[in-house]
Amino acid sequence: MVNTEVTLSGVKLSNPVIPASGTFGYGYEFSELYDINILGALSFKGTTKEPRFGNPTPRIAEAEGGLLNAVGLQNPGIDKVISEELPRLRKVFRKPIVANISGFSVDEYAYCCERIDKEEQVEIIEVNISCPNVHNGGMSFGTTTEGASEVARAVKSVTKKPVYMKLSPNVTDIAAIAEACVNAGADGISLINTLMGMRLDLRRRKPIIANVTGGLSGPCVFPVALRMVWQVYERVKVPIMGLGGVSSAEDVIEMMLAGATAVQVGAANLKDPYASMNIINRLPQVMEKLGIDNLSEIIGGAH
Template sequence: MVKTAVSLSGIQLENPVIPASGTFGFGYEFAEWYDINCLGAISVKGTTREPRFGNPAPRIAETPGGMLNAVGLQNPGIDKVVAEELPRLRQIYSKPILANISGFSMDEFVECCAKADASPHTNIIEVNVSCPNVHHGGMSFGTDPNMVYNVTKSVKAVCHKPVYVKLSPNVTDIVSIAKACKEGGADGLSLINTLMGMRLDIKKRKPILANLTGGLSGPAVFPVAVRMIWQVYEAVNLPIIGMGGVQSAEDVIEMMLAGATAVQVGAANLANPYACKEIIDNLPIVMERLGIQDIKEIIGGAH
């Protein structure tokens, strides 16, 4: 029997597979397909201080090997998430929860993270400084090392639970951003968020997305994610939650070999509602095949 358990800053996960924020709502929809307690953890929908409708439609465009989304952080707001969504999820789900927090100002990040931290239902605070689909917020915090440092430090000051900063790949040097997180006191890193992209409708001669640009996800971005995880693992001594185009148990192992302690699955959930469950069911089989007895032993194993 192989061992699949991993630990993120002391939070125990039975396996390293976590559905990524924004692809799993607050879990209820997937609970209609399978028992979501098989998951290592859940990263819930990105949350802001105020309720947000998000961007106008169309919000989705397909691409070769993936998709663009420009949902724009549609969410009911932190108060409702803490008072209603998380307790509702807890009625059907007992494993770790990552609250995913975004914001448009330093105050907003701090207030939302403090509220998420105070909820008895959360285990890790994932700070999203990397959403490419909101203007004057999200990614604009995550592309400047000084801003990232400030957000991390301010959030750490109000949180008792582990703080993981979710990084944008839309930067020249992800290592300098990762270092800024470490200096700000981050307990870990999540990478990568989506890559900013665009598609045009050649008949209408206009962008497909109403927001013009969107975030690229899906298997097309997997090699970019592996490369960035590799680089950050080499340079910064923090646990990494890897993500970006993961579709299979083999992808999970590849990302962990690059340096990830756990792995999030995003767009694959949308194409196949059973994606996470199938990866989890397959993981021990692939581990046996590759002669891996304990998955923890392969973290960063390719370096």
């Protein structure tokens, strides 16, 4: 029997696979298909202080080996997430919840994290400073070391739960941003959010996505994500949640060898609702094939 357990800042996961925020809703659609307690943890839809409709449609465009989205942080707001979504999720999910929090000001990040701090099943807070689809917020905090550390510091002062900063790949030096977050007290790093891109409609000669640009995800970004996980692992000593195009058990192991302690699965859930389950089910078999007994021992093993 191989051991798939990993530990993120003291939080034990039965396996390293976590559906990425925004690709799994609050789990209900998937819990109709399979027992989602098979997951290592679950990162729920990015939540802000106020409810948000998000961007106008179209919000989606296809790409070779992936897709672009510009959903724009549609969510019911922190009050409803706590009063309605979390109690519903709790009924079908007993594993650790990663609360994904976003904001438009440092105060808003801190406010939401303080609120979510009281929720017992939330074991990790993932702070999204990298949404490419909202203006004057999200990614604007994640593209400078000052902005990133300011948010990290503010959030750390209001919660005792482990804080993971979710970083944008749309920067010149992601390792410098990661280091700034860790120096400000962050317990871990999630990377990468989507890569900013766009597509045009040839008949209309206009952008397909109403927001003009969107975030690229899917297997086409996996090598970029892997490279960034590698670079961040070389720079900081905190655990990393690696994500970006992960679609198979082999991808999970590759991410871990590059330095990830846990691995998030995003776009793959949208293409195949069973993707996370299939990756988890195949993981032991791939470990055996590669001679891995204990998954946590391979973290950063390629360095």
